[in-house]
Amino acid sequence: MNLSSDTSQVEAGRTVLKFPAALIAARKMGSGSQKYWLAAAIGALCVLAGVGALWWSIGGKSPIQYVTAPVTRGAISRTATATGTVNPVLTIIVGAYDSGVIRNIYCDYNTHVRAGQVCAKIDPRPYQATLDQYSGRLLRDQAILEKDRRDLARYQQLAAQNSIARQQAEDQAYLVNQDEGTVKLDQGYVESAKINLEYTNIVSPVDGTVVSRNITGGQTIASNFQTPTLFLIATDLKQMEVDTNTSEGDMGGVKEGDRATFTVDAFPKRTFQGIVTQVRQSPNTVQNVVTYDVVIGVDNSDLALVPGMTASVQIVIDARTDVVRVPNQALRYTPGGLSAVSATGAPASGTQRVWVLRDGASVAVPIVPGLDDGNFTEIVQGDLHPGDQVITAESGTQGGSPSSSPPPRF
Amino acid sequence: MTAAIMAALLSGSAWTGASAAPQQFDCVLTDTAEQLASENRAIVVVFDQSGKTLKAQDGSQSYSFKNVSISNIAISGDVDLVSIGIDRSSGGVVWQQYAADKVVTEFGHCRQSEANR
Numbered sequence: 377m378n379l380s381s382d383t384s385q386v387e388a389g390r391t392v393l394k395f396p397a398a399l400i401a402a403r404k405m406g407s408g409s410q411k412y413w414l415a416a417a418i419g420a421l422c423v424l425a426g427v428g429a430l431w432w433s434i435g436g437k438s439p440i441q442y443v444t445a446p447v448t449r450g451a452i453s454r455t456a457t458a459t460g461t462v463n464p465v466l467t468i469i470v471g472a473y474d475s476g477v478i479r480n481i482y483c484d485y486n487t488h489v490r491a492g493q494v495c496a497k498i499d500p501r502p503y504q505a506t507l508d509q510y511s512g513r514l515l516r517d518q519a520i521l522e523k524d525r526r527d528l529a530r531y532q533q534l535a536a537q538n539s540i541a542r543q544q545a546e547d548q549a550y551l552v553n554q555d556e557g558t559v560k561l562d563q564g565y566v567e568s569a570k571i572n573l574e575y576t577n578i579v580s581p582v583d584g585t586v587v588s589r590n591i592t593g594g595q596t597i598a599s600n601f602q603t604p605t606l607f608l609i610a611t612d613l614k615q616m617e618v619d620t621n622t623s624e625g626d627m628g629g630v631k632e633g634d635r636a637t638f639t640v641d642a643f644p645k646r647t648f649q650g651i652v653t654q655v656r657q658s659p660n661t662v663q664n665v666v667t668y669d670v671v672i673g674v675d676n677s678d679l680a681l682v683p684g685m686t687a688s689v690q691i692v693i694d695a696r697t698d699v700v701r702v703p704n705q706a707l708r709y710t711p712g713g714l715s716a717v718s719a720t721g722a723p724a725s726g727t728q729r730v731w732v733l734r735d736g737a738s739v740a741v742p743i744v745p746g747l748d749d750g751n752f753t754e755i756v757q758g759d760l761h762p763g764d765q766v767i768t769a770e771s772g773t774q775g776g777s778p779s780s781s782p783p784p785r786f
Numbered sequence: 787m788t789a790a791i792m793a794a795l796l797s798g799s800a801w802t803g804a805s806a807a808p809q810q811f812d813c814v815l816t817d818t819a820e821q822l823a824s825e826n827r828a829i830v831v832v833f834d835q836s837g838k839t840l841k842a843q844d845g846s847q848s849y850s851f852k853n854v855s856i857s858n859i860a861i862s863g864d865v866d867l868v869s870i871g872i873d874r875s876s877g878g879v880v881w882q883q884y885a886a887d888k889v890v891t892e893f894g895h896c897r898q899s900e901a902n903r
Contacts, residue, residue, distance in 0.1 A: 480873040481873050482871025482872065482873055483855075484859040484862075486857075487855040487862045489869075490882075490884065492884065493864075493871070494871065494880045494891060497878065497880070497893070592859075593875050
């Protein structure tokens with residue numbers, strides 16, 4: 377092969393060496409130098425490969441960072457939430473037995489009344505007139521009775537002497553009996569008229585406070601068709617109750633005597649205390665949602681609560697104090713996500729496990745959970761102690777989800 | 787006739803109009819079932835709407851009522867075994883005394899005292 381003939385060309389008066397010609401020239405520099413450069417190039421490639429492998433192993437996969445929370449000791453209570461309305465314990469509807477025109481009103485809103493106190497007066501004149509009529513008729517019939525009785529005595533005496541027919545005396549006796557019946561009837565009418573007259577006084581039947589007045593002076597009350605409500609009287613506003621709409625799902629745990637707390641919009645920073653006094657069995661169904669009235673008894677000595685207020689109620693279904701507890705996130709945490717669970721094996725039935733950070737490593741601790749209040753779970757059994765750091769999340773891994781809380785520790 | 791109507795209206799305004807000064811009213815308790823007209827009793831009632839006080843003088847006995855409620859409709863209060871209620875529009879008054887087994891109720895009428903006019 378004649379290299380010199382096809383690698384050297386004369387272009388425009390100068391000599392141009394192409395690549396095969398340069399290699400030939402390098403070869404011409406000496407065979408020892410050539411070997412040196414080849415070894416250097418191979419060594420440089422090996423160094424680059426090693427650095428790349430080291431960078432891949434360290435920089436491409438950052439260390440796992442755990443988010444932990446401490447195991448604490450404290451109280452846990454499970455509650456049922458409901459909304460309700462503040463009501464007096466007993467509200468009396470005061471109506472009217474008589475019809476007529478309201479003549480006087482002696483009670484108004486917020487009036488404190490006693491049992492027997494007159495709150496309004498219906499015009500009594502028609503009823504007084506009726507009473508007078510029956511009283512007069514009674515007097516008349518009593519006089520007739522008296523006269524007939526004397527006649528009877530006289531006739532009986534004459535009949536005994538055979539001065540008159542016996543039938544006349546007997547007829548007089550029947551007449552006296554009729555008169556006695558008539559007088560008794562009259563007495564009933566009089567008593568009825570007295571009662572009707574008495575009912576013109578609209579009277580509070582209980583001690584309490586007037587919470588509603590539905591009449592005005594001069595108004596005509598027609599009691600014949602429908603009993604009108606004149607006043608609503610709350611018996612004692614110092615004892616109130618909250619009628620709640622408790623979901624049927626919570627009814628299994630609610631029972632009389634349970635403690636309850638609630639707030640009202642009027643006092644957003646104040647928590648009122650109460651006791652479940654009644655769990656009513658009657659369901660209330662609205663748009664296929666079934667609720668039950670759970671009644672909360674409340675002491676209202678300072679009269680802060682007013683009838684009709686809306687209460688946001690929490691009924692304490694179960695409670696524990698001074699128990700070891702962990703945040704609920706710790707029970708939801710699994711290292712490496714759900715796929716890792718099958719690899720590590722599921723816990724025994726009835727038990728769960730949490731992961732505790734011990735000496736920089738995560739350690740699975742089997743536990744038996746107890747009461748859960750939505751934030752914390754009671755630990756009934758398990759090698760957990762207050763101060764232990766349970767893992768609630770992890771970050772820095774491909775499978776881990778970064779926590780929203782500030783990255784702590786480790 | 788017109789003057790009488792005006793006088794009646796002015797008298798009525800004393801019941802319905804709000805006034806800061808204490809108001810005195812002369813009341814006559816007239817009708818209980820067993821009471822004769824000759825046994826009518828006169829009582830004096832003084833109330834202060836702004837101070838929410840209500841007092842009454844029944845002969846030698848004076849009462850300073852508690853649980854006083856004064857509105858444009860009615861005035862009421864009670865103390866010990868006595869309660870009073872006054873209809874502000876009509877001037878009707880009810881005076882009740884509570885015993886263990888019964889309540890004695892007296893009705894009557896109140897008029898604005900001459901001292902207030």
